[in-house]
Amino acid sequence: MPNRVGRNNAVDDAIGPTNARHKIVVMGSAKVGKTSIITQFLYNTFTTKYKRTIEEMHQGNFSIAGVSLTLDILDTAGSYEVSAF
Numbered sequence: 001m002p003n004r005v006g007r008n009n010a011v012d013d014a015i016g017p018t019n020a021r022h023k024i025v026v027m028g029s030a031k032v033g034k035t036s037i038i039t040q041f042l043y044n045t046f047t048t049k050y051k052r053t054i055e056e057m058h059q060g061n062f063s064i065a066g067v068s069l070t071l072d073i074l075d076t077a078g079s080y081e082v083s084a085f
């Protein structure tokens with residue numbers, strides 16, 4: 001019996017995906033609340049203090065109906081001077 005390495009298509013398709021990973025880029029004008037909505041969603045925190053973002057990568061790990069889900073969330077700069085766009 002060979003060792004099972006990686007995907008076994010017949011078995012994995014039958015039990016469904018067990019891992020998923022998605023990348024999300026949050027874009028918008030300066031001070032509209034991009035960072036706030038990310039920190040509220042991931043860390044359940046909110047602050048009225050404003051600190052402009054240059055660029056920040058966040059990661060969230062969730063387990064939904066037995067599927068492990070990883071979200072890579074990129075928080076971008078809204079202000080023109082530091083924006084990559």
Ligand SMILES: Nc1nc2c(ncn2[C@@H]2O[C@H](COP(=O)(O)OP(=O)(O)OP(=O)(O)O)[C@@H](O)[C@H]2O)c(=O)[nH]1
Nearest residue numbers: 030031032033034035036047048049050052053078
């Ligand atoms: N009252 C209220 N204030 C908010 C809300 N969302 C964000 N703010 C405030 O608005 C300001 C800007 O929020 P940020 O989340 O930093 O905005 P941003 O879009 O990330 O800004 P940049 O990083 O400069 O692009 C902060 O002082 C927040 O506290 C909200 O839903 N209600």
Ligand SMILES: [Mg+2]
Nearest residue numbers: 034035052053
């Ligand atoms: Mg920000």
